[in-house]
Amino acid sequence: MIRKPIFNTEVHKVSLISGTQFDRSLLLVEWQFQDLESSVVKHHISLEVNRNGHVSFEATEIGSQTHLTIVSSNETILRDSDTYVAKITSCNGAGVCVTATSEKLLVDSTPPILGGFMNPMSWTNAGNKTKIKLVWYGFEDNESGMREYLIGISKLYSGDELSYGLRTLKHSNRLQQTLSLTLTEKLNTNDMIVLTVIGINNVGLRSDVGKVSVTLVSSNTNNTDGILVFQRHSCISHYCNNDCTCAIVGKKCTNEIKTACTELRNASDFMLNISVYFGLSSIPSTMSSSTRCLSGFWTDKSPLKTVLRYEWSVGENGGAPGYGIFDPTTENVWHDNGIFRNIVYCLPSHKRLHHGQQYKLYVKAWVSENEFKIFHSNSLLIDSTPPMILQGHSVIESDTNNECLRDVDYVKYLKPFKVCWGGVFFEKEGKLVTYEISGGTKPFGMYEFFILSVIISSFFNILQLNLLFYIYPDPINHVCSMFFLI
Secondary structure, three states, rough: OOOEEEEEEOOOOOOOOOOEEEEOOOEEEEEOOOOOOOEEEEEEEEEOOOOOOEEEEEOOOOOOOOOOEEEEOHHHOOOOEEEEEEEEEEEEEOEEEEEOOOOOOOOOOOOOOEEEOOOOEEEEOOOOOOOEEEEOOOOOOOOOOOOEEEEEOOOOOOOOHHOOOOOEEEOOOOOOOEEEOOOOOOOOOOOOOEEEEEEOOOOEEEEEOOEEEEEEOOOOOOOEEEEEEOOOOOOOOOOOOOOOOOHHHHHHHHOOOOOOEOOOOOOOOOOEEEEEEEEEEEEEEEOOOOEEEEEEEEHHHHHHHOOEEEEEEEEEEOOOOOOOOOOOOOOOEEEEEEEOOOEOOOEOOOOOOOOEEEEEEEEEEEEEOOOOEEEEOOOOOOOOOOEOOOOOOEEEEEOOOOOOOOOOOOOOOOOEEEEEEOOEEEEOOOOOEEEEEEEEEHHHOEEEEOOOOOOEEEEOOOOOOOOEEEEEEEEEOOOOEEEEEO
């Protein structure tokens, strides 16, 4: 064994935290075995649930390839909250086999359930600073568990200037979470501040943004300490779209708005310079094999305008933001992202990203409480199928002089010959970018070499006389798809 089985989450960009994966529509397993005497001729792969040994996927004979992308369009293989191991059994030409097992992989495509702040919360003034004690509860994640929380405090709806930015606190195994911190400035009785809390689970997915407005109420005549009192029914709308801190979760306030929202359609790049991309970890992507999850990010290089907060949406190409993803009659089309410049969104179980469909990521940048500008990414194509083999075409071995016009079965000693597969493979949605070529002296023999660009033919030098060679080209499309479809 050269390399034990691993779950490669980097190729398809489906992981935020090592040992976990947020996408349950696909899985990439890699391995490598070697046998110098009789060659590796086949592999057997099984995917097992770690807690009970249930086999969720099994392929009895794969040949000598060293990786496999498993695509489960109906999502029956991977389930949220399960931890998986891959077992690879490699067999040589003599029928001797060995088995290796990967490390564990936790799968969870659901974000945490949003909680909120609770009483009692207090404040104290000492010198020229204010210290507050916060309490929150109700965040739940039954699939992967809670990991940490982000806390922000501001005089504004989307700020965090009073808390020195977003503060991170690890989850404790208690019903209530608490945090005491000193603010950047001194507050006074009757001041109103906005508290923000975001939960993050053990695969790195963020909850919705929770916000509440509180007023500092003094407990003594010196106004040196007191409690934080919730504004439950009398809070103001902070933005022209009626975003506020006291509405029902997921809803807007119903206050009368005096200033209408204005989209800055003619704002120049000199005022706002935001570039939007699909992809993860600041690596843009134009294609994806996932039928469930989307990720994206954006860069803000605006020299004059300061963005107060961002909202995001996703929609099918050619439609309005949210089209084909969100139901505007029952769901919010735009989602608050605070000051974050990245998103990961997995569709609920009854929805899918459609093969062959193109999508766009939209970002709404608010520069005031009633002015915004919308930016969008280039299209992302969903390609969840492998390249096809065209009927009536096959791989041939050709003499180097006849340019793949005639198949030959014998060549002279040490004379190079050409392996040809022009017209054999076809990719409808994307494009073929790589062929992996394996060759050996028996079917699925382990002598391998690789070609890193799209070509129609390849040279292969015979190094020994009177040997029978078997050649196997495997096409790889733009999303690295050499699939096993379920």
